[in-house]
Amino acid sequence: MTIVLGIFEQGLIYAIMALGVYITYKILDFPDLTVDGSFPLGAALTALLITNGWDPFLCLLLSFLAGLLAGAITGLIHVKCHVRDLLSGIITMTALYSVNLHIAGSSNVPIFNMNTVFSNPLVNSIFPAEMSAYVPIILLFLLVLLCKILMDLYLKTKSGFLLRAVGDNNMLVTTLAKDSGSVKILGLALANGLVALAGGVMCQYQHFFQVSMGTGTIVIGLASVIIGTNLFKNVSFLKATTTVLIGSILYKACVAIAISCGLDPTDMNLVSAILFLAILVLGRLGGKKKVKLHD
Amino acid sequence: MIELSNISKYYHPGTVNELCLFRHFNLTIADGDFVSVVGSNGSGKTSLLNIICGSIGVEQGSIRIGGTDITRLPSHKRHRRIGRVFQDPSLGTCPSMTILENLSLADNKGKPYNLGFGINKKRKEAYQEMLHSLNLGLEDKLNVPVGNLSGGQRQALSLLMATMTPIEFLILDEHTAALDPKTAERIMELTGQIVAEKRLTTIMVTHNLRYAVEYGNRMLMMHQGQVILDKSGEEKQALTVNSLLSLFNEISIECGN
Numbered sequence: 001m002t003i004v005l006g007i008f009e010q011g012l013i014y015a016i017m018a019l020g021v022y023i024t025y026k027i028l029d030f031p032d033l034t035v036d037g038s039f040p041l042g043a044a045l046t047a048l049l050i051t052n053g054w055d056p057f058l059c060l061l062l063s064f065l066a067g068l069l070a071g072a073i074t075g076l077i078h079v080k081c082h083v084r085d086l087l088s089g090i091i092t093m094t095a096l097y098s099v100n101l102h103i104a105g106s107s108n109v110p111i112f113n114m115n116t117v118f119s120n121p122l123v124n125s126i127f128p129a130e131m132s133a134y135v136p137i138i139l140l141f142l143l144v145l146l147c148k149i150l151m152d153l154y155l156k157t158k159s160g161f162l163l164r165a166v167g168d169n170n171m172l173v174t175t176l177a178k179d180s181g182s183v184k185i186l187g188l189a190l191a192n193g194l195v196a197l198a199g200g201v202m203c204q205y206q207h208f209f210q211v212s213m214g215t216g217t218i219v220i221g222l223a224s225v226i227i228g229t230n231l232f233k234n235v236s237f238l239k240a241t242t243t244v245l246i247g248s249i250l251y252k253a254c255v256a257i258a259i260s261c262g263l264d265p266t267d268m269n270l271v272s273a274i275l276f277l278a279i280l281v282l283g284r285l286g287g288k289k290k291v292k293l294h295d
Numbered sequence: 296m297i298e299l300s301n302i303s304k305y306y307h308p309g310t311v312n313e314l315c316l317f318r319h320f321n322l323t324i325a326d327g328d329f330v331s332v333v334g335s336n337g338s339g340k341t342s343l344l345n346i347i348c349g350s351i352g353v354e355q356g357s358i359r360i361g362g363t364d365i366t367r368l369p370s371h372k373r374h375r376r377i378g379r380v381f382q383d384p385s386l387g388t389c390p391s392m393t394i395l396e397n398l399s400l401a402d403n404k405g406k407p408y409n410l411g412f413g414i415n416k417k418r419k420e421a422y423q424e425m426l427h428s429l430n431l432g433l434e435d436k437l438n439v440p441v442g443n444l445s446g447g448q449r450q451a452l453s454l455l456m457a458t459m460t461p462i463e464f465l466i467l468d469e470h471t472a473a474l475d476p477k478t479a480e481r482i483m484e485l486t487g488q489i490v491a492e493k494r495l496t497t498i499m500v501t502h503n504l505r506y507a508v509e510y511g512n513r514m515l516m517m518h519q520g521q522v523i524l525d526k527s528g529e530e531k532q533a534l535t536v537n538s539l540l541s542l543f544n545e546i547s548i549e550c551g552n
Contacts, residue, residue, distance in 0.1 A: 154410075161392070161400045161413040168389045175387075175457065176404045177375040 005137060007256050011249030012140040013201050014220050016147050018228075018248045019241060020067075020194030021221030023151075026229065026240070028167040028187045030078075033089035033218055037096025038070040038192040040214035042199030044104040047111055047209035056117045060200045067196025068189040070096060075185030100211055107211040116204035117143075136205065143201065147194065148241045154190075163187050195221070216269045223276045224248035230283045251275070297324040297347060297464065297496065302356035304342065304520075316342055316520045320356070324513075326463075328527075329490055329497045331507040333539065334517035335546065340500040343517070344468050347498070349373045360464065375405060378457035378495075380450070382469040387453025390442030394433060394452065397441050398422045401456035425455055429485065447478030451485060458489050465490060467499040471506065479503070483510065504536045504543075518546050 017039060024032035042063035049059045070092060078088035101107060117123070118136045127135050154160045166173045166183040173180040195217070203209050228247025232238050238246075258271045302320040307313050316339050324330055334340050345351040347358060349370035357366045365373050380387055388397050399414045402422075419437070426434040429451045433444075441449060450470060458465060467486065471479035483506055490497050501507050507514055514531050516524035516539070524542065526534055 156413050157410045158400075158403055158408040158413050159410055161396060161403075162408045164392060165389045165400060168391050169386060171381070171386045172389055172400075174371045175374050175377075175379050176401065177371055178408060179369070179371045 007252050011252035012144045015245040015248035017195045017198035018221045018224035018244050020191040022225050022244045023191035030085050034074045034092045035195045035217045036214045037093035038067045038195045039199040039217040040100045042196030043203035043209045044100040046200040046203040047109040050111045050114050063200030064193045064197040067193040071189040071192025075188040079181035109209040219272050219276050223251045298359040303354045329511035330513045331511040332500045332515045333507045338517040339520040377464045378462040379466040380453050380457050380470040382472045384446040384449035388441045393438050395437040404460040465495040465497040504539045
């Protein structure tokens with residue numbers, strides 16, 4: 001039971017991140033590696049603020065803002081310095097490693113016995129003590145739902161329309177008299193804001209910050225997005241954002257099953273990478289329909 | 296009024312492949328003119344449009360529209376007053392978005408793209424009316440993604456989207472070249488109708504000599520970065536496809552083709 005709960009909890013946390021990756025990968029068509037740095041960025045900032053006694057909810061908001069900034073930097077490097085998309089992300093990601101260490105103060109910061117969004121006077125007074133095991137999943141579900149709904153609403157605004165258009169057809173945005181570069185920067189900022197928010201939540205959930213916690217984030221994000229959008233591509237009543245959430249939980253479940261089959265937790269990233277490869281290959285094979293030839 | 300003065304444009308400057316397309320090129324297009332431009336491949340037709348729209352820069356000279364110098368203005372700012380339709384039907388629309396979403400997106404040109412709701416429900420009927428006038432049955436497909444439409448339907452939609460907000464200039468870059476003859480004919484009729492209705496100053500590049508003869512009040516023939524034929528008014532009316540074709544052949548012989 002605790003394993004299942006754990007899968008759902010982690011799946012939901014990574015789902016927030018995957019929503020961000022959905023913006024860059026699916027909407028903007030931009031392979032953004034910044035996420036490997038912006039995920040721990042949110043965690044580092046949260047660890048610093050929590051140990052200084054800041055409100056845990058405010059920490060999440062500030063993590064989001066820090067992520068916005070990180071994404072905007074990648075965008076600026078790409079748009080203003082004309083650096084290729086993949087490289088702009090790598091530059092920011094690499095720089096963020098040092099930035100994260102500076103923010104957190106050391107490569108490992110525990111935040112035990114501190115107020116978090118999962119355990120603070122307010123939350124403890126709402127939920128009775130016997131429910132405490134389910135508090136994280138309930139709160140995470142609500143948070144993910146909030147993120148998803150806000151994102152769905154945003155994508156229906158004029159600004160959201162422009163964001164969807166820029167990944168689809170750059171030229172159209174220019175002929176609409178809008179600078180496609182600024183729209184891309186905005187998209188990258190929003191995406192990394194969500195990723196850093198997820199990092200902040202993760203830090204509060206696992207009660208520590210670790211500088212290496214971001215490694216492989218992009219693989220988890222991409223896998224979630226690809227599983228979700230491919231698996232449910234013919235299910236029209238599910239919004240893409242919903243499928244990404246389900247994809248994230250499914251992916252976490254796959255990894256958990258692999259680990260429970262006797263693999264060492266240190267093999268986590270290896271398992272992630274192999275699973276991701278399997279998903280990509282299977283996705284391609286599944287896409288091809290067999291054609292029967294007559295004579 | 297579009298004024299190109301003393302334009303020089305080089306491709307691959309400073310390399311062995313350096314190619315000078317325009318040298319001290321001048322062109323003035325009066326307000327309300329519908330100019331059709333013909334010419335062989337590489338004659339500079341599309342480059343001319345790209346220079347006006349700011350898709351490519353120039354080494355020398357100035358571009359003015361309506362009296363304002365726009366030589367240094369980035370492409371997207373120039374498009375506040377310019378609408379453009381491309382040869383490739385997919386460049387004028389957003390394939391993953393529905394017809395309604397595409398029209399709403401285009402309808403908002405010139406206004407801020409803020410957090411207001413993307414679709415203005417009050418305009419839905421107006422959109423349906425516009426689509427109805429295309430006569431392609433699109434008015435019942437408002438919620439269909441544009442990616443599912445045929446090239447002709449997309450191009451009609453592109454034309455609609457490019458001209459639905461108040462613009463002064465319309466740039467058509469071989470916009471019927473990728474379509475079948477019947478659809479091309481329909482798109483050209485529509486073009487003539489919209490240009491006349493909105494009194495747009497229009498430049499249309501085409502490889503179809505008949506369209507160049509039939510449409511517009513001025514015709515340019517370009518060759519190696521120069522205007523070698525410029526007919527307007529009655530002289531333009533007198534042009535025939537055959538006379539243009541023989542001129543084309545003359546040029547080709549000169550070039551040794």
